[in-house]
Amino acid sequence: MLEVRALAKHFGGIKAVDNCSFTAEAGKITALIGPNGAGKTTAFNCISRTMAPTAGEILLDGERIDHLKPHQVTRRGLSRTFQITRNLEDLTVLENLVVQSKVHGWRALFEPAITKEELKKAEEILAFLNITRLAYEETRNLSYGQKKLMDFGALLMSDPKIILLDEPAGGVNPSLLAEIVEHIRALNGQGLTVLIVEHNMELVMSLSDKVVVMAHGEIIAEGPPAMVQTDPKVLEAYLGGTNVEPAHA
Numbered sequence: 554m555l556e557v558r559a560l561a562k563h564f565g566g567i568k569a570v571d572n573c574s575f576t577a578e579a580g581k582i583t584a585l586i587g588p589n590g591a592g593k594t595t596a597f598n599c600i601s602r603t604m605a606p607t608a609g610e611i612l613l614d615g616e617r618i619d620h621l622k623p624h625q626v627t628r629r630g631l632s633r634t635f636q637i638t639r640n641l642e643d644l645t646v647l648e649n650l651v652v653q654s655k656v657h658g659w660r661a662l663f664e665p666a667i668t669k670e671e672l673k674k675a676e677e678i679l680a681f682l683n684i685t686r687l688a689y690e691e692t693r694n695l696s697y698g699q700k701k702l703m704d705f706g707a708l709l710m711s712d713p714k715i716i717l718l719d720e721p722a723g724g725v726n727p728s729l730l731a732e733i734v735e736h737i738r739a740l741n742g743q744g745l746t747v748l749i750v751e752h753n754m755e756l757v758m759s760l761s762d763k764v765v766v767m768a769h770g771e772i773i774a775e776g777p778p779a780m781v782q783t784d785p786k787v788l789e790a791y792l793g794g795t796n797v798e799p800a801h802a
């Protein structure tokens with residue numbers, strides 16, 4: 554489904570991502586993990602084309618997407634969240650879902666604010682996420698966790714085949730985290746492919762079919778959670794790192 558081949562992203566002399574190759578198989582949950590600064594977010598940015606890679610190829614269902622614009626990547630079925638929620642504070646939750654899902658560009662200006670189809674879809678998604686009660690709430694009044702759920706909803710508006718989740722557990726309380734995990738499992742159960750960047754090892758190990766480990770911009774291990782967890786290279790990368798707990802789930 555998603556294939557990353559020899560991906561590189563350099564910032565001057567910094568090789569944030571270098572010669573990275575890995576796959577995320579259709580219908581599976583793949584986790585991309587690694588110590589702080591390993592290059593995970595940069596890889597995500599390149600895959601979703603919010604950043605242009607320095608080198609490498611990214612294929613979605615066998616077709617290259619690395620030359621496309623972000624909204625074109627979304628149209629092909631790849632949708633992502635960001636580590637920091639990015640939404641419009643003055644709009645309601647429902648409006649945010651629709652606005653964030655709109656294809657960016659001048660044509661959007663001439664479209665009606667919210668079409669019937671968009672409204673129906675947004676309402677269905679809010680119901681799925683159990684936040685129908687927040688539909689007409691202004692985003693500024695939401696808690697951080699509620700905003701995360703809203704972002705998750707916005708992600709689903711484009712009918713993605715694969716979703717990239719950047720630290721869904723970050724800053725979220727345990728009960729909301731359990732809810733988010735349930736949503737991820739439910740969507741995956743419906744056939745959605747998931748690629749997730751996450752520091753919460755317990756979550757990674759319990760949720761993923763496969764774990765890809767990055768360190769210093771390179772892939773150092775790839776395999777089932779149980780195998781990766783005991784890989785000496787992985788343990789060394791974490792223990793040698795600064796801020797991340799070793800993989801001890």
Ligand SMILES: Nc1ncnc2c1ncn2[C@@H]1O[C@H](COP(=O)(O)OP(=O)(O)OP(=O)(O)O)[C@@H](O)[C@H]1O
Nearest residue numbers: 564567568569587588589590591592593594595596
């Ligand atoms: N725009 C940029 N300009 C220069 N260097 C950057 C830029 N973005 C990232 N880097 C560097 O690239 C490296 C990888 O960063 P990245 O944020 O991708 O790591 P990460 O694995 O996502 O880290 P974290 O887990 O802390 O979010 C780091 O050394 C970082 O400082």
